[in-house]
Every structure is written in structure tokens, then in C-alpha cells.
Amino acid sequence: MDIKITVIDREDKPHVLDAPTDMSLNLMELCKAYELPVEGTCGGMALCSTCHCYVQSDHKLLDASDDEEDMLDQAFFVEDNSRLGCQLKISEEMDGLVVKLAPVGE
Amino acid sequence: MIKTDILIVGAGPVGLFTVFEAGLLKLKCHLIDSLPQAGGQLTEIYPKKPIYDIPGYPSVLAGELVDNLMEQIKPFNPGFTLGERAETIEKTEEGHFRLTTSKGTVHEAPIIAIAGGLGCFEPRKPPISNITDFEDNGVEYIIKDPEFYRNKRVVVAGGGDSALDWTIFLADVASEVTLVHRRTQFRGALDSVEKVMELNDSGKIKLVTEAQVVGLGGNGSLNEVIIKHKTEGEIKKETDHFIPLFGLSPKLGPIGEWGLNITKNAIEVDTLDYSTNVPGIFAIGDINTYPGKLKLILCGFHEATMMCQSAFKIINPDKKLSFKYTTVTGIEGME
Numbered sequence: 388m389d390i391k392i393t394v395i396d397r398e399d400k401p402h403v404l405d406a407p408t409d410m411s412l413n414l415m416e417l418c419k420a421y422e423l424p425v426e427g428t429c430g431g432m433a434l435c436s437t438c439h440c441y442v443q444s445d446h447k448l449l450d451a452s453d454d455e456e457d458m459l460d461q462a463f464f465v466e467d468n469s470r471l472g473c474q475l476k477i478s479e480e481m482d483g484l485v486v487k488l489a490p491v492g493e
Numbered sequence: 494m495i496k497t498d499i500l501i502v503g504a505g506p507v508g509l510f511t512v513f514e515a516g517l518l519k520l521k522c523h524l525i526d527s528l529p530q531a532g533g534q535l536t537e538i539y540p541k542k543p544i545y546d547i548p549g550y551p552s553v554l555a556g557e558l559v560d561n562l563m564e565q566i567k568p569f570n571p572g573f574t575l576g577e578r579a580e581t582i583e584k585t586e587e588g589h590f591r592l593t594t595s596k597g598t599v600h601e602a603p604i605i606a607i608a609g610g611l612g613c614f615e616p617r618k619p620p621i622s623n624i625t626d627f628e629d630n631g632v633e634y635i636i637k638d639p640e641f642y643r644n645k646r647v648v649v650a651g652g653g654d655s656a657l658d659w660t661i662f663l664a665d666v667a668s669e670v671t672l673v674h675r676r677t678q679f680r681g682a683l684d685s686v687e688k689v690m691e692l693n694d695s696g697k698i699k700l701v702t703e704a705q706v707v708g709l710g711g712n713g714s715l716n717e718v719i720i721k722h723k724t725e726g727e728i729k730k731e732t733d734h735f736i737p738l739f740g741l742s743p744k745l746g747p748i749g750e751w752g753l754n755i756t757k758n759a760i761e762v763d764t765l766d767y768s769t770n771v772p773g774i775f776a777i778g779d780i781n782t783y784p785g786k787l788k789l790i791l792c793g794f795h796e797a798t799m800m801c802q803s804a805f806k807i808i809n810p811d812k813k814l815s816f817k818y819t820t821v822t823g824i825e826g827m828e
Contacts, residue, residue, distance in 0.1 A: 428743065429539075434538050435538075453680070456678070460674070460680055461739045490620070
């Protein structure tokens, strides 16, 4: 089944993406597949924070793991709704999710 | 001056394996890396993570793979320049490359193999607009000599081991130490966390959690930081030094200025032998790009192997290169 996820880029432009729930994709990989400006330098190990984003809808997502929190400690522009896209596995409950890409540091 | 056949920029897995393939062709190698140890990302970022797609290893820890590669290339006795960043290259009269590092070490070779991965690891700089104005005038990303901070006021930012360890160390050196961290929890080693809490309770340091440094002030040199606290808003704090410790992130760095064709932070190569637009310079592993490129260690190993064949032909234009299997000839080491 495909769900819809809205990703707002750094120029505030929303992109509504069709996301398959059966491909074990995460949000970072989904953004890369649609060629949105997400680096995903570490490949999805929660080790680089280049997929840092803000969850703007009120979806109930799984809490961030210690690894994810640790990496967010080394990121900048971190807010209460900050997450790493690579740690958000696409699932049916995410239908309608809205996220905004965090600014990239220097 | 260090002279060799192939100068390898980057001592990650692909750079290390190049030594093996070059060694089979009797070519001598020397590796340069900005990190103080070999292994690249595998050692620096994920030594304890298992890798599942190395042929013949159902699972191998990144750190183990590096140890094994070091063992595998030992017979070929490569040289290392570690903790120095490859900075500039120029051509010598005899047509070789002369490469100088950030610390001034000079190397010469007819072939350069860039196996630089994602680039060189540099400290993450907080996005504070005027931070560059204070670099080396109160802002330091790396602590070179703790004595430098004796009887000075210091603000450290970060929540990992290096932030904790330096806070503990500087507590006895600096006149005042403030540690600023985004959360109340720390990810560092448990005993370091406890020690920091103790120092805070006894008033030897000041711990400010749920806060981040958002501004810097001073006339020429730093004299205050602005700390934004989650509930208390902005707090001004007088200080002599600000030390942000947010880990390392990779940057392409000086390689970008070597006259190579670059797209999206990667070096364009010819898939025939992974040569760049500059004859004699090759790029292998995560740092190169070509149609269909996959950033996999296993692809980097292949690229290194193919590249060495061309390197041999450039170095020995008159010699015939006969292909040999290690199962037949074994490994002949080098002194």
C-alpha cells in the first residue's frame, strides 16, 4: 500500500510523495529516491544528521532511540520536533505525515 | 622527503586494499590521512557496526575489517603519514607529483590515488553567524594544549565524550568552566557523566542543560557568549574561550582545488581504470563518481584493483605486465 507524505524543502516548497510501506524504506531514503536535497551521508546509521527534519503534523511516531538522540546532540538547529529521517521507517500509520527539512550547517 | 610509487590519499578500506593490489605488481605505496589512525570512516564513525556485504564474510565488524586489511597489506610494508591533511599538489620537473600536507611533510610519486571517501573529517562548526570572526581569537574547535586555558574562563558546548572529558579536565585548569548541552541526558561514558554531575554539585563547574550557545560577542577577541535556555530565554555569559565539541563531519577540502573535474562533491572518473582528467591521478571508492556508481566498499576494492594495472603501465611503460593469481604465486613481500 502507498501512503502520502509531505516533505517541505528548505525553500518552503511542499512535495507530496507517494511512499510504499512494503519496501522497508525510511524517510531519508524516500527523500533521496525523489531527489530531494537530503545527503544521507552515513547511509542511514543515525551517524551523521544530514537527514535532520522537523515533524510538523501530530502523528504519533516511535520515540527516538538513544542512538538517534545522541546524533541529534551533535546536530544544529535542533528543536523539540527534530528527528533523523533515516530512523523513521515508512509505515501505514504515517499516512499524511508532514515533515520539514532542517537547515544544513556549514 | 618521502618518495614512493603510488601515493594514496585516504587510509580507509579502499586506500588500504590498494596497497595489496599494488604490492602484487611490485609497486610501493605510501598513505596519507587527516585522521590520526588508519581505517577512515570505519574506524572513526562506526567501528562496532557489522558489515554484511563483504564477499566471504557473512558479517564482519567495521573495525575488524580494518584490522584484517592492515594484516593483509603488512607484507608490502606501506608508509603512513597520519594526522596530516593532503593540502597541495604540484608537478616536478621529471613529471612526478609533489604533495605537501597541512604540516608541511613533502611526498613525491609518479601516481596519486585519491581514496578520500567523503573527504577529510573536520570539526562541526555551530551555525553562529559571526563564529569565524572569533576563530583563534577565543573560539577553538580542537583543544591542542589544555595549559592554554589556565586561569581563563571557558564555555564548552556538546554532550559527547569529548565535551565531558574536557570539562572534567579543564575544571582543574581553567578559572571557570561552563558546560552547555541541549538535553538533560548525556550520551558520554557513564562515569564521565557522574563526574560532571559531581563537579556541578560541588560548584567546580557550571552545567547549563536544555540550552545552546546561539551568539558570540566581543571586540576583536571573544568576551561573551549568548546562551539560549529552553525556558529562561537568552542568558549572557562572560567568557574568554568558547569550545564547541560537536564531533567531526567530512568535507571535500583541498582536493577540490587540484584541478580535477568534480560533480556534487565527487571526482569524475573513466570507468576503464578510474583515472581522472589529470593523467597520473586516479580516484577510487566513495570519492569518485561515474554512471551507475554505488558507494560500496566492495566496489571500491574492484576500482583499486583495476587502477593499479594502469598505474603499473604508467610507471613501467616498457615492461610487460603479466597477470598472476595469488593462489599460484603466493605473496612476495617487500622490505
